[in-house]
Amino acid sequence: MSSTTGLVKTPQQVRSKRSLALVLEAARVVLDRDGIHDFTMTGVATEAGVSIGGIYRRFESKDALLRVVKDREFTRVEEALAARLGAAQPSLVAVVREFVTCLVEEFSAAERLFQSLMAASGTDEEMHARGVAWLDTVFEAFRTAAMRDAAAIRHEDPDVALRMAFQLISGVLLRRPVSGTYGGEVFTGTWEQASVELQTAALAYLTAGGTAKASRKAASKKTAATRRS
Structure with missing residues (x-):
């Protein structure tokens, strides 16, 4: 907002x-x-x-102008996402596809702009707060759209699963404008390749069935045992 x-x-x-x-x-x-x-x-x-x-x-001041520019750009992305998700088919696949594709299109079309705004946010509390509010707004739009097909989410806690999927997508895509890469030399593909891989990874996680559930339980037990020792 x-x-x-x-x-x-x-x-x-x-x-x-x-x-x-x-x-x-x-x-x-x-x-x-x-x-x-x-x-x-x-x-x-x-x-x-x-x-x-x-x-x-x-x-x-220059900072005052930058605050308004960031607010304007982030609002524009929020509105673009809302429109794309609102028009998407009520399926988890469609929602993830539209969410990732929209973010990739917005960030790649003005990569240096977003890189500049995020760099400026590091020393400005108001700009940082706008970024946090943006993440909250965008996640809520993603969650609301995805929950229209909640049955497709095989995790025992759909909200937790959607938060993790969102963290994966936003973390990778936001890192590119911030650092110029997707995470060092681990992945050096194009925006389009990142889009495909993120959609695949997020959907694989969200729709994983019994094997993934068993793995989570095993990991949880191991973590608990480690804390007790």
Whole structure:
């Protein structure tokens, strides 16, 4: 859910609204093109075709502008996911496919943009909080859609299974914008290959039957015994 209200004062005049939209889109372009280290208010002003003073009248600092850009981008991804999952067939396979595919499309289309926003979040509490809220929102959308076909989830606790599947998917896909890889040299494939492998892995886990259940029980007993020793 967007929290832009409060981050920037919404203009009332049509011209002012248009100017704000230009600045935000310019900031997005500059981040995706130049990265966070070369991101400047002057660069945004030049890209938007507005004065630097006009930007500072709306945003007191570069961080203030970045907060609004992150909120705007994460809200857009939330809305895209909601639309894709809402239109998906009520089957676990379709939900996992649409969820992974949508995230891959969004992140790969603006990889440096998301890399920049996540890098900036490391030193800004508000941006970090927006990221945490994004994860909660996206997981809830995934869980709600997947539970329409709860019978296909063979785990004894579907909620736990969906949380683990979500952690797998989001952990791998978010690592790429953060570090530039999916996890060092362990997997060096393309976004498309990652999409296929993640769908396969998540569905294999969610739909695993008796053998997986027995393995979990054995692991649980072993962990308990280790703690007692």
